[in-house]
Amino acid sequence: MSKLPHIGTTIFTVMSQMATECNAINLSQGFPNFPVDKQLTDIVARLATQNVHQYAPMSGYPPLLEKISNLTQQSYQRVVNPKEDILITAGATEGIFATIQALVNANEEVIILDPSYDCYEAPILLCNAKPIRISLNDDYTPNWEKINEVANEKTKLIITNNPHNPTGKTWTESDFIQLEKLADSFPNLIVLSDEVYEYITFEQPHISIHHRPKLWNRSITVSSFGKSFHITGWKIGYVIAPEHLMKEIKKVHQFLVFSVNSISQIAISEYLDIVDVYSLGNFYQQKRDFFRNLLKETKLQLLPCEGTYFQVASYAGISNEDDLTFTKRLVTEFGVAAIPISIFYANEKDAKCIRFCFAKDDSTLIEAAERLMKL
Template sequence: MSKLPHIGTSIFTIMSKMATEYNAINLSQGFPNFPVDERLTDIVAKLAKQNVHQYLPMSGYPPLLSKIAILVKNSYGRAIQPETELLITAGATQAIFTTIQALVETNDEVIILDPSYDCYEAPVLLCNANTVRVSLNDDYTPNWDRIEKACSSKTKMIIINNPHNPTGKILNESDFEILESLLEKYPKITVLSDEVYEYITFEEKHISAHTREKLLNRCVMVSSFGKSFHVTGWKIGYLVAPEYLMKEIKKVHQFLVFSVNSICQVAISEYLDLVSVNEIGSFYKEKRNYFRQLLKGSKFELMPCEGTYFQVASYASLSDKNDVDFCKWLIVEHGVAAIPISTFHADGKDLKLIRFCFAKDNATLEAAAKRLCAIQ
């Protein structure tokens, strides 16, 4: 008997497999294809011959923990205690899984805002708890009336994703004020804030839960070095949480992975002395603008993109197909892979929108855009 009877192969795996089979340009899965910063690869090459290959402490490499605390302070003005409020994880997905396993109990309810990333639901179900899926508005702003109506005495957690995958939306000041008011009414709710794209925002500055005084004792923050430093395959991220929550999270973490890849932790610790996270947003803003310019001649309608490295586009003027079939057709007939947005909705809501990843080198974006512009 399956513990996850309704969950099958992820859409990301399906589309990437099809992209390989049909030799399509893969703009589906969210990973960069350009070279990693040579400063970072040089550090790894140097460390490979040093004594950094054994287990590190369960919470993380102490110098890296100290530097993350400085990073959080510099980025958001928040002082954290690296020994008690910080945990290095094997990527953001493990961070999310571990947090939910530690804090959610049987028959609890967890509110997930759709469209939502697919790693949120499974750990809730494995806790014998229930997900309550609440749709965002069609412009992908939160519908706080619906969210509040979904809250009850059983609600244990609300998961927010900011900047938002797949839509690229970011939360504003008003959103946080309403969330804070909601938490006052429901003092048992914890917020899990997935902020893996925190340094990839454009015209508007990202407002982090780190900056909200009223949230700090009620919130677990998830970050990703893989996303920030273009090393998604390293699977390394971190959690920030108040000590009373972190104690519970560490209990699960130690039996799930115990400790995280040693050489990557040491490498990132050294790399943080050389790199500025403030450069990341401007780098991806150029990518976003270039990709949008390339698609101006196409029949796709591009949605606003405020953050992340994803561009959502409407194909409504091109086809009546549902978005899953359209994405398969796009691979087979035109050699470009994208992700259908309906798969991020529990009810399969289909607005004829698909997601492209523009974290690619310019040659890849140009080749993909040429094919997309040719579709009539």
């Protein structure tokens, strides 16, 4: 009998396969199609001939841990202990999985805010725990009234995602005040903060759990080098948590992957000395603005995009089809792959919205927009 009977092939795989079969432009899966920084690939090429190919320490390559500690202090003015509070993970997904497996027990509850990324629910179910899926408001802000209604003594975790995939929404100061009030009401509640797009925000600066000292002792923050450095295929990220929580997360991590790819850790450690992570927001804001300007000529209605490299668009003025049907037709008839937003909801809420990834070179975005103008 399956432990995850309702989970099949992800929509990201389905749409990418359809894009390949139909020779469509793939704006569905969230990966860039432009080259990686040559400075990074040069580092990798040099390291490839050196003695860097054996197991790294379980927690991570020590110089990389030190640099993450420094980066966290520079970015958020938070001091974290590199030996005790940081763990290098095989992508953010492994960090999320290891955290949930380590901290959530059978029959406990975990609040997930929909639309939500699809890697949250499975590890909760594998713990024999209960995911509590709460829809965000129509403008994709947290519905604190509903969240407070469902929170109880069984609630072990609340999973937050900011900047938000799939909608590009970012949290405000008032959201964090509400989160702190929730934490005050339930002393055993832990926050799992998915911040993989932390350096990709636009008009408003990113507010992080790292900015909230009241939550430090009861929060886990997940970050992604894959997203920040356009190297999604490297599957490398990191988790920051206080020692009493990290100790438990490391127990799962060591039997899940033990340690993360050694050459990638050493390469990123060197790269952090020369890269400017703070330029990432401007880089993607130019892409966002370029793509949004191109789509002005289409019948799609664009929703606000405050962070990430995703643009949500409403097709309600074009078709009454459900979003999955519309998205599949978009691939087969118009040659552009996107993601239907309903798949991110437990109740499959269909607001006639789809998600595009604009982490693509200009020629790809231009060609996609030309095809979308035919809608």
